[in-house]
Amino acid sequence: MVRDLTQYYATDTIFTNETMKFIKSHFTLFSLIVLSLAAGWIAFTAFQFPNSTQGRIPAPREGFFAPKIELTSLDNISYNLSDLNGQVVIVNFWASWCPPCKAEMPAIEETYQKYKDQGLVILGINLTSSDDVTKVDQFVHEYALTFPILLDEKGETANRYQVSSLPTTFFINKDGVIEKVIIGGPMSEAALQSQVLQMLEEKP
């Protein structure tokens, strides 16, 4: 059975023909009111809510200051992240038993060799709380790693950076702000180097 279309829709709708006529005849006024309200809100909020916490407090997130790192390396040298301000820093959390960590290490070493003279620092933080120092040492020799390998023996730094998956990599700019977080891997050499190039070009 085919019903009368007008009646059919008129019983079911908020947009009746009368409503449509009303909307159409007042649409310009309606638009102007909406746009003015929106513009007024933008102006009001620019003065009332100008604060943003991005880049003002430490948190393991893009746009925030990198949380502190104070650890000792495999060759017993103390490192403090705050001493590296003004330099581009890559912090890579890894473990010797993690396959994607192994897969991306050559690319990380290659990137370090290529850009260390331009101010790139790489800190490889081993999750020693769930690893073995002897295996870490073997791993470093096997992959001929030359950047500092820090030992997170209590897992405190990994907790502070909320590392939930390995590998996890933080790219920290010259102001000490995290620009990029990559969870998982392996990262390709080009992905690493393009990010480094971008950050090296930035002025602090």
Added chain:
Amino acid sequence: MLPVLNLGPLALQVPGLLILIGIWVGLTQSEKHARRLGIDPRKIDNLLLISLIAGVLGARLAFIAQFPTAFSGSVLDILAITPEMLDLPAGFFIGLIAGFIYGQRQKLPLWNTLDSFVPGLAVFMIALGLSHLASGSHFGSPTDLPWAITLWDENRHPTQVYEILIATITAFLVWPRANRSLLPSGSQFLIFSAITSFGMIFIETYRGDSVFLFGSVRQAQIISWGVLAASLFFLHQRLKAEKIAPAESIQNLQEDHETSN
């Protein structure tokens, strides 16, 4: 917040998973709506697929053009499956052009086609809010309000929840109903676009990671205002056209309604 779900050796990226679910459910809904509007749903599938492929390829090529030296020692990395090496604005623009060209060649009616996207976009926006909630991105500014959530050592506006709420209300308002055929084609898409941009102007106020222009004006609010103005302008143009949907579409709508009864 649940950025990663560890299932044995598998580390599932929950935000990405939510986005994929959103795309899948959204696409299914858009296909249904396209059929009701008298558009071949396979053409909608093809249009989105072509836009996606062109967008991804364009985004990767634009990225390579920006950092050619990063690829000089590792040419095969051009093919690496990693979302970090994409220039998203360039990809979006190229995808849009590719979709437009395909639509023209297939003689897809522009406004009806845009209308057919609405259910999909509405579902996707909800999924996007859920994804932000899972990853903790698009976080709010500090507040003492009782509904604040604790994130990054602060009590913050739950802006991700605001996003989900506004997207859900928008979906309810624009979801295809029989009565929409009284509006000219394209109106559904333009209403969706206007409500979404208006909502974004509101949500952006409470974000804690806004990008500012001229010191204190939020860039996203300015862009949203522009989209709102464009949506209202085109909606006005469409309303002036005063065209009821094509006869076959109305017939389809009527058949749908009678079948569902």
